[in-house]
Amino acid sequence: MPRPERIEYENAYYHVMNRGRDRGRINLFHSTLYFQTFLQTLEEAVHRFGIIIHAYCLMTNHYHLLIQTPQANISRAMRHINGVYTQRHNRLAKSDGSIFRGRFKSILVDSDAYLLQLTRYIHLNPLETSRPMVKELLDYSWSSYPANVNGVKKPDWLECEQTYQMLGRKKRYEAYARFVAKGNKESLTCFYNRGNIASVIGDKDFIEWLKSVKIPELKLSEQIRASVPQGATIGKIVDGTYAYLNKSYDLFRLLSREQDKAISKRNIAIFICQDYGGYSLRKIADYFGLGHVGSVSRLTSIIRSELKQNKKLKCKINEICQYIVKRVT
Structure with missing residues (x-):
């Protein structure tokens, strides 16, 4: 049976879970040091991939995370988190091999309807085991519950403000504690007690928006990405981008003055290498002589922000990709 495709888009929210292998019989966290190591790995992923953590709970043999992805990169971020933690776990335990039962489970979340409920669901886990x-x-x-109620200092990388805003009360710590103390809604508990949990949780409008608007849009984007063949090296992508732009000056008439410097020929080539070519930030940084992968991430983020409001620019970049295809095939 084929695995369901992950739906990834900018600023999507996910409830992410994973267990130790052998049906969860293998512990992921053996002591305080292991828990701390996972949180360190999580913090690194926040800075490297720009993800936002709204809630987390690390149990002995599994974990829960509530993640927002401004850069539409849940798969990349989780591959890093699980992969790096596996290496660190094995180093501490003096063992080797996989520690997780498989790829992570992610549920796409309707944040308006379920974000607040899911933070509560995640935080209640330590009380809802057979033995609390x-x-x-x-x-x-x-x-993250103690930080949410001001019981401990909040980590800089943990986002709590959206949760407080959804409660709509002034005494945010007390209000959140009262909210969690009410327990999970029966409908949410039933959703998670199903044998095969659905990949989306949301109201009817959210589901309909996904089906009729977002998923078709993502499939079109995927087709465009596929138009850059695997044989296209970074050098070929860069050469094709420059060749197209040297003949087509109208692209830069589409940009505001503030974006003239940020969206240069070089930076468009960097964006296409990463977003369409699928090359890693490290490889792109090395090719362009950039000192840090964060420079690549920053430049591509600028272009993604401009693409949200500039449809003509999006069409132009798609044309560049088609031009590259013709040059390398």
Whole structure:
């Protein structure tokens, strides 16, 4: 049975889970050091991939994360988190091999309807085991709940403001504690108790928007990405981009003055190498002589922001990709 495709788009929200291998019988976290190491890995992913963590809970043999992806990169970010933590876990345990049961499970979340409920669901995990792990959630150190209620200092990389805003109350710490104490809604519990959890949780409008608008749009983008063949090296992509733009000056008439410098020929080539060519930030940085992969991420983010409001620019970049295809095939 084929694996369901992940739906990835900018600023999507996901409830992400994974378990230890052998049906969860293998522990992921053996001591405080392992928990701390996973949180360190999570923090690194926030800075490297620009993801936003709204809630987390690390249990002995599995974890829950509530992640927002401004850069539409949940697969890349989680591949890094699981891969790097596996290496660090094995180094600490003096072992080798996989520690996870398989690829991570992600549920696309309708943030308007379910974000607040899901933070509660995630935070209640230590109390909802067959034998509760603590008497009070505030006593469980390996979830974001203590930070949400001001029981401990909040990590800089944890985002709590959206949760507080959705509660709509002034006394945010007390309000969130009361909200969690009410327990999960029965409908949400039923959703997660299904044998095969659906890949999306949302209201009817959200589901309809996905089906009729977002998924067709993503499929079109995927077709365009596929138009840059695998044989296109970074050098060929760059040469094709420059060749097209040297003949087509109308692209730069589409840009505002503020974007003239940010969206140069070089930076468009960098964007196409990463977004359409699929090359890693490291390889692109090395090719262009950039000192840090963060420079590539920053430049591509600028172009993505401009693409959101500039449809003509998006069409022009698609034309460049088609031009590259003709040159290398």
